[in-house]
Amino acid sequence: MFSSPQQALEALASVGYITDEITATVVYLAARLNKPILKEGPPGSGKTQLAYAVAEATGSEIERLQCYEGINEEKAIGKFDEALQRLAVELRSKSGSIEWEALKQELHSEKFFSAGPLLRALRHRKRCVLLIDELDKVDQAFEAMLLELLSVWQMSIPKLGLIKAESIPFVVLTSNEERRIGDPLRRRSFYLRVEHPTPQREAKILRMRTPNQSAEFHQGMAGLAKALRGWSLEKPPSISEMLDLAQALEVLGEQRITPEMRDILLPLLAKTEADRKKLLLRDGWASLVYDAQQYSAEAVEL
Numbered sequence: 001m002f003s004s005p006q007q008a009l010e011a012l013a014s015v016g017y018i019t020d021e022i023t024a025t026v027v028y029l030a031a032r033l034n035k036p037i038l039k040e041g042p043p044g045s046g047k048t049q050l051a052y053a054v055a056e057a058t059g060s061e062i063e064r065l066q067c068y069e070g071i072n073e074e075k076a077i078g079k080f081d082e083a084l085q086r087l088a089v090e091l092r093s094k095s096g097s098i099e100w101e102a103l104k105q106e107l108h109s110e111k112f113f114s115a116g117p118l119l120r121a122l123r124h125r126k127r128c129v130l131l132i133d134e135l136d137k138v139d140q141a142f143e144a145m146l147l148e149l150l151s152v153w154q155m156s157i158p159k160l161g162l163i164k165a166e167s168i169p170f171v172v173l174t175s176n177e178e179r180r181i182g183d184p185l186r187r188r189s190f191y192l193r194v195e196h197p198t199p200q201r202e203a204k205i206l207r208m209r210t211p212n213q214s215a216e217f218h219q220g221m222a223g224l225a226k227a228l229r230g231w232s233l234e235k236p237p238s239i240s241e242m243l244d245l246a247q248a249l250e251v252l253g254e255q256r257i258t259p260e261m262r263d264i265l266l267p268l269l270a271k272t273e274a275d276r277k278k279l280l281l282r283d284g285w286a287s288l289v290y291d292a293q294q295y296s297a298e299a300v301e302l
Contacts, residue, residue, distance in 0.1 A: 001031040001058045001127065001170060016208045017053035018201055026190050027054065036150050036171035038186065041194030043176050044238025051131035051172040061124060063117040063169070064131045067138045073145060077157060078116040085112050108159045118149060119157075122165040130169040136179040143182055150188050197239065199226050199299035205239060210246045213255070216296075220256050221246050223296030227288050228269065233278065235271040244268065259286040 002008035008031075009024035027050070030037050039047040055062040065076055085107045092098050106112075115123065121130040135143065149155055153165040173189060175181055197205065199222035206218040221242060229236040237245070245268050249257070257265065262285040270276035279285055 001054070001060075002028045004028065011057040012053050015053050015056040016205075017049060017057075018197075018204045018208070019050075023050075023192060026192055030190050031170055034153070034168045036173055036189040037192060038173045038175065038181065038189040039192045039194050040175045040177055040181075042196065042236075044236065044241065045194045045196050046239045047174040047194050048131060048133055048172075049239075051129050054170060054172070055129040058129075060127060060129050060170070062129045062131060063121040063124075064133060065117040067132065067134045067136075067142075069137050071138055071142065073142070074116070076116050076118050076142075076145075077155060078114050078119050080108070080159070081112055081114050088112070110160065113157075113160055118146075119155065119163060121169040122149075122153065122155065122163055124167050124169070127167045128169050130171045132171065132173045134176060135173050135181060135185075136175040136177060140182055143185055147184055147188070150185070196225070196229055196236075199223055199295055202226075202239065202242065203299035206243065206246050209243050210250050213246070213250060217246075217249075217255055219296040219299035220292065221249075222299040223294070224257060224288075224292035226295040226298070227291040230291070231278070231288065233270075233272075233275045235275055237269060241269075257289055257292065259289050 002011060005021065005025040005028045008028040009019065009021060012019055012024065012027070026037060029035070037050070039050065041047055051062060051064075054060070088107060089103070092103060113119075117130070121128055132146070150171065153168050155163050157163060173181075173185070196202075199219070202225055203215075203218040203222040206221050207213075207215075210218070225237060225239075225242045245265070248268055249255075252264075254261070262279070266276060266279060270279050279288070
């Protein structure tokens with residue numbers, strides 16, 4: 001996928017993913033050694049974007065498994081299409097005598113199996129990117145199910161049999177740390193700790209998405225992001241939400257944020273009632289804008 005860590009760094013930057021040499025090296029090694037990458041960090045810190053950036057940089061397709069509490073193997077791996085199986089039996093029964101053993105084998109073939117993202121990832125002829133997002137939301141039993149896939153790149157599926165990878169996917173696992181990921185999965189992965197970006201790095205990201213705005217605008221937005229994340233909000237803004245805000249300001253023709261803009265920008269920044277009330281406190285918004293101006297100095301490139 002990548003010829004060197006430096007080429008990985010440049011390829012990711014070319015699709016708008018700003019990272020450092022360490023992450024680029026881990027991506028390069030993971031691709032070469034067929035190791036999953038486990039990214040842990042707070043919500044909104046850009047963990048999932050790495051998978052999409054690698055896919056875009058390499059021209060690969062992406063398969064995404066969005067984890068949630070109660071997800072089962074059918075959602076992740078797939079299941080037999082019972083309606084299609086019944087239809088096949090009906091059609092065969094009308095055509096005359098049936099060789100039941102042969103029909104049974106056919107009904108339990110991939111032709112009648114509706115594949116989920118994990119199985120689809122193994123079936124790509126060209127290497128794809130597999131994103132297993134928010135793994136901390138599943139239980140240990142589901143996590144254990146992934147070990148075969150991530151160890152030997154195959155899956156044992158009841159009635160369907162052993163499915164081996166046609167190509168080994170590039171795997172990114174993400175966790176918001178709601179539950180500790182088990183040690184067996186950690187041992188099989190390269191680990192990257194992710195935090196919200198520094199103001200300087202966030203200014204670079206903003207510049208790539210709003211290139212028509214000034215350097216002062218990007219620095220001010222990066223300073224605001226740091227100020228908001230330091231306010232102990234229930235839902236501190238993610239990188240993507242700050243990009244949305246920057247684009248909204250560009251549409252409005254605004255070059256900077258002022259205390260007078262509170263009511264206009266509140267719906268874009270406060271995503272819970274508690275956060276809205278907090279930002280509405282007397283002098284709260286003005287204090288936030290002041291802090292943002294101080295932090296914006298950290299976004300200046302040296």
